[in-house]
Amino acid sequence: MSKQSFQLSAADFAPAPPATHAERIVRPSLSYWQDAWLRLKKNRRALSSLYLVIALLLFTLLGPWFWTQDYTLQDLDMISQGPSWGSAALVVEDPGAWEGVRGDALPLPQGQELGATTQLTVEGAATTQYVRLYWNAVPGAQHYLIYRNDHAPDSGQDLGLPLGETLRPEELSFADRLQLRPQTYWYTVIASDGLTEAASGTTLAVTTERAITTTQARERGLEATVGASVQLPAHPFGTDYLGRDVLARIMEGARVSLFIGIVAPLLFIAIGIVYGGICGYFGGTLDIVLMRIADFVIALPFLLFMILFRIGFGIGPGESGIFPMLLALVLLSWPSSARLVRGQILQIRGEAYVQAARMLGARSLYLIFRHLVPNVMGPILVTLTFAIPMAIFTEAFLSFIGMGVSPPTPSWGAMSNEGIRTMLSSPHELLFPAFFISLTVLAFNLLGDGLRDALDSRLRSRE
Amino acid sequence: MLLYILKRLGIGIFTIWFIATATFTVMHLVPGDPLANDKAVNPTIRANLERQYGLDRPVFEQYVLYMGNMLKGDFGISFTEENRAVNDIIREHFPVSASLGVLSLFFATIGGVLWGALAALYRNRWPDAAIMLVVILGISVPSFVFAAFSQLGILTLNQWTGRSILPVAGWDSFSSALVPALVLGMSTMAYMTRLMRSSMLEVANTDYIRTARAKGLSALRIFFRHQLRNAILPVITVLGPAIAIITTGGFVVESVFAIPGLGRYFVQAVAQLDYTVIMGTTVFFGAFLVLMVIAVDILYGFIDPRIRLGAL
Numbered sequence: 001m002s003k004q005s006f007q008l009s010a011a012d013f014a015p016a017p018p019a020t021h022a023e024r025i026v027r028p029s030l031s032y033w034q035d036a037w038l039r040l041k042k043n044r045r046a047l048s049s050l051y052l053v054i055a056l057l058l059f060t061l062l063g064p065w066f067w068t069q070d071y072t073l074q075d076l077d078m079i080s081q082g083p084s085w086g087s088a089a090l091v092v093e094d095p096g097a098w099e100g101v102r103g104d105a106l107p108l109p110q111g112q113e114l115g116a117t118t119q120l121t122v123e124g125a126a127t128t129q130y131v132r133l134y135w136n137a138v139p140g141a142q143h144y145l146i147y148r149n150d151h152a153p154d155s156g157q158d159l160g161l162p163l164g165e166t167l168r169p170e171e172l173s174f175a176d177r178l179q180l181r182p183q184t185y186w187y188t189v190i191a192s193d194g195l196t197e198a199a200s201g202t203t204l205a206v207t208t209e210r211a212i213t214t215t216q217a218r219e220r221g222l223e224a225t226v227g228a229s230v231q232l233p234a235h236p237f238g239t240d241y242l243g244r245d246v247l248a249r250i251m252e253g254a255r256v257s258l259f260i261g262i263v264a265p266l267l268f269i270a271i272g273i274v275y276g277g278i279c280g281y282f283g284g285t286l287d288i289v290l291m292r293i294a295d296f297v298i299a300l301p302f303l304l305f306m307i308l309f310r311i312g313f314g315i316g317p318g319e320s321g322i323f324p325m326l327l328a329l330v331l332l333s334w335p336s337s338a339r340l341v342r343g344q345i346l347q348i349r350g351e352a353y354v355q356a357a358r359m360l361g362a363r364s365l366y367l368i369f370r371h372l373v374p375n376v377m378g379p380i381l382v383t384l385t386f387a388i389p390m391a392i393f394t395e396a397f398l399s400f401i402g403m404g405v406s407p408p409t410p411s412w413g414a415m416s417n418e419g420i421r422t423m424l425s426s427p428h429e430l431l432f433p434a435f436f437i438s439l440t441v442l443a444f445n446l447l448g449d450g451l452r453d454a455l456d457s458r459l460r461s462r463e
Numbered sequence: 464m465l466l467y468i469l470k471r472l473g474i475g476i477f478t479i480w481f482i483a484t485a486t487f488t489v490m491h492l493v494p495g496d497p498l499a500n501d502k503a504v505n506p507t508i509r510a511n512l513e514r515q516y517g518l519d520r521p522v523f524e525q526y527v528l529y530m531g532n533m534l535k536g537d538f539g540i541s542f543t544e545e546n547r548a549v550n551d552i553i554r555e556h557f558p559v560s561a562s563l564g565v566l567s568l569f570f571a572t573i574g575g576v577l578w579g580a581l582a583a584l585y586r587n588r589w590p591d592a593a594i595m596l597v598v599i600l601g602i603s604v605p606s607f608v609f610a611a612f613s614q615l616g617i618l619t620l621n622q623w624t625g626r627s628i629l630p631v632a633g634w635d636s637f638s639s640a641l642v643p644a645l646v647l648g649m650s651t652m653a654y655m656t657r658l659m660r661s662s663m664l665e666v667a668n669t670d671y672i673r674t675a676r677a678k679g680l681s682a683l684r685i686f687f688r689h690q691l692r693n694a695i696l697p698v699i700t701v702l703g704p705a706i707a708i709i710t711t712g713g714f715v716v717e718s719v720f721a722i723p724g725l726g727r728y729f730v731q732a733v734a735q736l737d738y739t740v741i742m743g744t745t746v747f748f749g750a751f752l753v754l755m756v757i758a759v760d761i762l763y764g765f766i767d768p769r770i771r772l773g774a775l
């Protein structure tokens with residue numbers, strides 16, 4: 001066995017290169033909130049609801065900049081119109097300008113029956129302002145009855161709405177101004193000798209065109225010459241029962257609903273943090289007494305007391321009633337968040353890091369605001385997200401039964417209340433505010449679910 | 464157990480006293496008064512009326528009088544309807560609200576347990592997704608919207624078939640209660656479904672289910688005997704709050720469907736500032752809810768022995 005030469009060089013005694021640290025933290029350390037945000041981003045449902053919430057807020061805050069129609073402007077010519085993207089309208093003369101058509105009363109020849117009206121004609125253009133009809137005199141007629149129907153009459157019994165009758169035999173014309181919409185109408189004029197109506201009449205189909213009168217055009221600052229075509233404001237969501245633009249009212253109502261929905265929970269959760277924090281931190285008799293008070297307030301029937309407070313504060317004429325509702329919501333809702341915060345604080349108070357801080361001489365205030373409150377922010381944020389739809393619901397509910405904001409102020413609940421009356425003829429007045437309430441509540445609920453999953457470490461460990 | 468019940472009842476009575484006092488206080492902050500409405504133009508008549516209803520006395524005296532009467536079970540006489548005692552009003556209208564509430568609670572509980580169990584059974588498959596979609600709708604859509612559109616639905620159904628299959632509004636037969644009760648129970652059903660689903664999933668992971676499966680029990684037996692029975696427990700806890708939601712939710716449903724219940728009467732009384740009716744109804748509802756919550760808690764104690772031990 002040959003002895004191998006084993007030589008060591010000086011290089012072998014040089015310090016070894018620093019070893020790769022097995023325990024080095026390669027990825028950047030994440031704070032609690034960064035961690036939660038990462039988890040939230042992975043939850044597609046929560047993330048899309050977050051975008052939805054942002055979109056709703058933008059719609060509310062920026063909407064009125066782009067949609068400048070006045071939400072209080074009433075247009076009695078445009079009552080309960082369905083959604084439309086603006087419409088051209090003809091400017092026509094004022095209705096009073098027409099004197100009508102007169103003719104001679106013709107005697108009824110012997111042995112003849114009262115005949116049908118002939119030559120039923122529309123004077124000028126048929127518009128939504130008026131339809132002017134005239135006809136030839138029928139021998140023996142004392143006056144004429146005018147009917148209007150929205151489909152072609154299939155029998156003499158099916159003439160539709162009796163619009164009126166002329167008073168004298170010489171009057172051979174009639175101007176219909178009754179709630180005309182741009183559509184086709186079937187007018188029937190029947191002669192009458194004062195006792196009996198003629199067996200048959202003449203029916204004329206008339207398609208009306210949207211129009212405004214010169215006076216109305218002048219009032220709106222549009223071109224006021226007869227025959228001109230003007231563009232009427234668009235109503236993408238239609239108009240309500242007073243002819244107000246529903247989109248503008250939805251935006252304004254969103255401000256009311258979201259204001260109450262967001263500010264009230266912020267306020268009562270702030271109260272809850274302070275109250276619950278004090279209870280949880282100090283404990284003892286103070287805690288028992290304060291929590292007993294909170295329990296009493298929780299026991300109050302919530303909606304009944306919301307209504308009682310609404311009357312209790314009293315809403316004078318011209319007041320919107322937003323502030324009383326806010327106050328009532330805060331007064332009745334703080335105990336549940338106080339209870340939550342207290343429970344959380346009690347839990348954290350015993351943790352080692354709090355005891356360590358206390359041993360190092362931290363004062364109460366420092367402990368509460370530096371260690372306790374930041375550590376309960378997660379559950380508080382979740383509660384806040386769920387409190388928002390609850391508050392929006394409450395506002396809508398109260399406004400719906402007429403105990404919320406006062407009428408001129410739009411809120412989604414109040415608009416639904418107005419919309420339900422015209423539900424059969426124009427469902428859009430109920431549909432749009434209802435849709436927005438549901439969408440907002442849905443978005444906040446889903447966001448709350450996502451936040452809870454992202455923030456609640458207890459749930460996470462169970463997975 | 465008896466001690467626990469007594470303690471709960473004692474706190475409950477104290478709570479009812481608090482509700483009555485709070486109601487009285489809020490009502491006396493009201494700026495207008497019921498006599499300012501229409502009559503009482505003549506000062507003498509006004510003074511007489513005030514004397515009759517005790518409005519001229521000091522507030523504290525009114526409070527003592529009110530509390531004393533209430534202890535005797537007398538809520539006073541309506542301000543706006545002559546010679547009508549609040550007790551009579553409650554006696555006449557509460558049964559309507561109660562039967563509507565019981566029916567909707569029945570729908571909500573049965574529906575919630577059924578849908579929740581189904582959703583858990585088909586977890587992450589399409590029946591689960593469909594049920595959870597309905598649940599989300601039930602939570603997000605306000606009851607008045609459901610009420611309005613279900614009314615529209617009944618109307619179309621009746622027009623379409625040319626017969627009156629279901630009444631659109633009113634309160635005369637059992638069939639007129641069906642749709643309102645469903646609408647009223649909608650949100651509660653949604654919450655219960657959600658709760659039931661997560662509860663079922665939680666139970667599915669427990670040791671005793673695994674043991675049952677290991678013993679070779681049939682899947683049906685495990686599902687009904689072991690999983691469902693244990694999963695129902697948390698659902699019972701929300702019965703108390705559910706009763707509160709259904710009671711107050713009745714306001715809207717009763718108004719939309721023109722049902723002569725106490726909720727609708729309350730809303731009318733509020734509009735007319737009928738002091739005694741408002742106070743009487745609020746205290747009555749408040750006391751009812753407090754007792755219901757206690758009843759549910761005690762019921763829960765009987766059903767789940769663990770709770771009973773914890774509470775004592």
